[in-house]
Amino acid sequence: MNPETPNHPDPKSVAPGEVEDLVDLNLDEVGEPDLQALADAAASEYKTQMVPEMDLAELGDESPDGERRVDLESALTEAEGQLGEMLKREAELMEQHRRLAADFNNFRNRVQRDIALAVEQAERRILLEMLPVLDNFDRGLGASYQDVETFRSGVELIRRQFLEALRRLNVEPLPLQVGDPFDALHAEALTTFSDPALADGAVAAIYERGFNLKGQLLRAARVVVNRLSDAEKS
Structure with missing residues (x-):
C-alpha cells in the first residue's frame, strides 16, 4: 500500500447495506463541507420526527392564558349586568325625584293658598267684630239726647262694646x-x-x-x- 495514499476501504469489500453509513472524508477531492447547513438540516429532521404538529386553538383553551381570558369574559359579563342594574336604579331614583319635586311644588302652592285664606279669614273676623261698633256710632249720631249725661251714657255703652269685641280677638x-x-x-x-x-x-x-x-x-x-x-x- 502506498503510504501517501489515504487508507480508504475498498467499495467492493463493503456490504451492500452499509453504503449509506459511509461518509467521504477526502476533503482534498470534495472540498470543505458547510457545517451550519448540515446542523440545520439535522435539527429540522429531528424536530419533524420528535414534535408532531399540535392544534393551537385547543392548546390555547387549556392554557393559563385561556383560563384568564374566560375569567375576564365572565367578569365583563357580570360588570355589564351590574351596570344595567345601576342604570335601572338610577332611572327609578330620577323618576322618584321628579315625583317628589312635583309633590313639593304642589304642597308649597297649597300652603301659600292656605296662608292667604287664613289671613283673609282673620281680616274678615276683625271687620265683622268692628262693624257692629260702627253701627252703634251711626245710631248715636242719629239719635236726639235730652242732656249731656244721656249722650255720655250712650258713648260709654259703645266703648264697652268695642272693648268686648277686642277681647274676643284676644286683645286686652x-x-x-x-x-x-x-x-x-x-x-x-x-x-x-x-x-x-x-x-x-x-x-x-x-x-x-x-x-x-x-x-x-x-x-x-x-x-x-x-x-x-x-x-x-x-
Missing part, C-alpha cells in the same frame, strides 16, 4: 293706672310733669293706653312721668 288693655310706677318695658314716656301728690317716677297721666295680644305686648302705652325736684323729694 294693659292694667296701667295713674300713680303706678313707670315701666319702660310696657310704656313710653312722652314728657315729665311735677305733681307733689304723686311719687317720683310714677305715671302722672296716660295719653294712649297700651294693649296685649295673646299675652304679648301689642302696643306700649304712652304716658307722662312724674318728676319731683330735690326739694319736693325731701
